[in-house]
């Protein structure tokens with residue numbers, strides 16, 4: 107350790123830590139704007155400046171390492187004045203229409219201004235940039251009038267997702283974050299993951315808001331409006347209402363959706379179980395009949411776009427299964443429409459998702475089993491939070507309610523889809539029992555759990571070694587796939603999720619401010635919600651879901667049947 111003094115208090119900090127991290131340990135929070143741990147450590151915005159004895163000027167604490175005997179002051183008038191001036195300069199070229207801003211209340215710039223006593227007067231009035239808003243993409247928009255040039259989006263796009271479709275154009279006062287040659291985002295190889303939105307501190311990046319369309323559909327008496335909720339939504343929605351990260355809000359979420367006026371409140375988890383039936387069948391078929399291996403999961407639309415852009419030679423490895431979101435919509439507009447005697451054209455399916463790529467996915471080709479779109483609208487968790495607030499529903503005090511039947515019954519295997527390793531674990535529970543014909547003694551496959559970038563395991567099943575790998579986040583996926591492509595690795599089955607950690611860290615989840623993100627393991631807290639629900643569920647294997655049994659008995663026949671293929675499977679674009 108290294109012994110230093112911060113604001114006159116002795117602190118023993120680990121060698122190599124920054125002043126920012128050491129101060130945190132001493133219960134002092136130094137404000138930051140551009141800093142994202144391990145992702146964007148560029149010391150550029152100068153909000154985190156502190157005084158260091160002997161240093162010629164203020165230093166940026168997010169990148170400055172501690173040294174033995176160092177004396178640091180984090181809140182002198184000189185420091186506070188510098189931070190205020192930095193904020194005033196940012197505001198001098200910032201669209202300050204905060205009242206109507208989507209981030210009002212969760213904006214990191216707004217919070218800092220309030221803390222440091224900076225109001226929206228024109229301190230440095232003069233020339234200001236005016237940018238056109240890029241609405242080209244299906245899932246999001248960029249409003250550079252609200253960008254503060256922190257470069258967090260650029261860093262996450264290029265380093266974590268290795269897509270690199272946004273970066274700084276121009277120089278000096280004209281610097282702006284955009285795509286090369288100012289192309290619209292839709293023209294680039296953006297994979298729609300929304301990780302840039304997740305890290306944006308202001309209202310510069312946001313999902314396209316579809317809340318009003320959903321209110322209109324609910325109010326339309328000719329429409330039967332069905333809502334489905336992805337596994338991770340229940341693990342994040344509470345954050346929109348100030349609840350601690352890691353709060354299970356499944357019951358309140360169902361209550362709120364019912365009070366919003368949806369005709370049926372169903373669960374995407376049912377379709378996750380359906381995916382397992384189809385995908386496990388596909389895996390066994392490929393293993394037993396010499397099909398293309400490894401089989402790679404296909405439920406994450408950001409990952410699918412990544413594969414289409416960057417690994418087109420491996421598209422035959424992808425499972426042909428539609429994602430659970432799409433399987434759900436397709437099942438509603440075929441099986442459920444028939445059962446209820448409703449014309450699929452009169453059914454409106456809304457998905458609540460932790461994902462922005464799902465907004466893109468609904469418009470893909472071959473996602474219209476009943477010749478109308480399988481899913482009509484996708485709302486992110488943030489939009490769902492907005493909708494509940496707009497409707498005046500007091501979320502925190504709602505009673506817990508249950509999903510409607512028949513498409514609301516699901517298993518523990520399904521809910522863990524939302525965290526990296528969950529699809530693999532769910533598939534193994536079903537594939538192993540199908541192959542051996544015996545009941546598993548232990549349902550947990552802990553080797554594929556957790557936040558490691560790449561997880562590998564070998565399971566001996568009915569005398570055969572089944573090699574699996576699990577990864578999430580595109581930089582990890584790229585490394586893994588290059589090994590497969592070169593023949594260095596030979597797996598049977600791979601799970602890939604677009605966002606690092608899986609859907610619980612999706613681009614449509616509630617934004618976690620950098621001061622929390624940098625120092626809290628928020629992904630594990632959210633994942634624990636899903637594992638706890640799995641543990642508490644009496645049915646923990648997809649093939650034991652009674653609603654799934656009924657679906658196959660009365661409608662699809664068996665997994666991989668002609669009908670199942672027509673409704674539940676899809677194709678990809680080279």
Ligand code: HC0
Pocket residue numbers: 335336337338339374375377378405406407429430431432459460461464523524525529603608609610612
């Ligand atoms: Fe996911 Fe899904 S688990 S992608 O992460 O497979 O978005 O939560 O809904 O479709 O089920 C997201 C989450 C889903 C799908 C499911 C899968």
